[in-house]
Amino acid sequence: MAHQVEGFIGRHSSFRGALTSFQSVRVVRLPQAFALLPLSHSFLVEVTERFGNARQGAHPEFRALTPALSLLGNQPSLLTPTAYIETEYFAGHGSQGSIVWDLGRIVLGPFRTGELRDWEFSPLLDVPLHEGAINQALRYLGVIQAHARDEFSALELDSRRSNDEWLATFAP
Numbered sequence: 051m052a053h054q055v056e057g058f059i060g061r062h063s064s065f066r067g068a069l070t071s072f073q074s075v076r077v078v079r080l081p082q083a084f085a086l087l088p089l090s091h092s093f094l095v096e097v098t099e100r101f102g103n104a105r106q107g108a109h110p111e112f113r114a115l116t117p118a119l120s121l122l123g124n125q126p127s128l129l130t131p132t133a134y135i136e137t138e139y140f141a142g143h144g145s146q147g148s149i150v151w152d153l154g155r156i157v158l159g160p161f162r163t164g165e166l167r168d169w170e171f172s173p174l175l176d177v178p179l180h181e182g183a184i185n186q187a188l189r190y191l192g193v194i195q196a197h198a199r200d201e202f203s204a205l206e207l208d209s210r211r212s213n214d215e216w217l218a219t220f221a222p
Contacts, residue, residue: 053139053211056114058098058123058178060190061130072096072170076220080205082193087214089114099121099129109160111147112136120149125150140149158190159183 053102058065062077069075074092077085083169087093094114101118109115115123115134126132131152138144150157163182188201198204210216 053137056136057086058134059086060126060132064129065126066127078216078219088216111162114209123151124154128154132192135184146182146184148183148189150190
């Protein structure tokens with residue numbers, strides 16, 4: 051089964067307020083007072099209309115993180131450390147990526163972990179999932195593993211397999 055999610059994670063209390071100028075923002079509550087902003091088509095259209103669709107300066111480690119989205123990751127980081135994450139798995143094979151902003155600057159990443167095949171950029175680190183790019187980002191944000199398998203599971207990010215599934219859980 052596939053797992054493909056792209057979005058931003060931060061503290062819910064300040065995360066929502068930092069992006070209120072976007073009508074299509076859908077912030078989904080997560081455990082431990084965190085929130086996920088899954089990238090939706092309407093949000094990407096709104097971002098493109100406002101900032102353009104340039105790929106110059108994009109991070110090659112990511113499929114969906116355009117320079118405009120990178121600027122958006124910077125905005126909420128003035129209030130709360132903010133991570134951008136991507137997963138791309140099918141039948142247990144694939145990779146994940148993350149980058150973290152804090153106080154307006156990149157403090158972790160960008161990097162991608164997973165299988166070494168099928169990726170044209172480097173570095174791609176081949177590490178166990180519990181040490182993967184997303185868990186490292188979540189640790190920086192302050193996610194507590196507690197009794198979960200890892201930080202990813204502690205936020206129940208393994209409970210939905212796509213952005214559409216996450217967006218279906220949105221409640222204003």
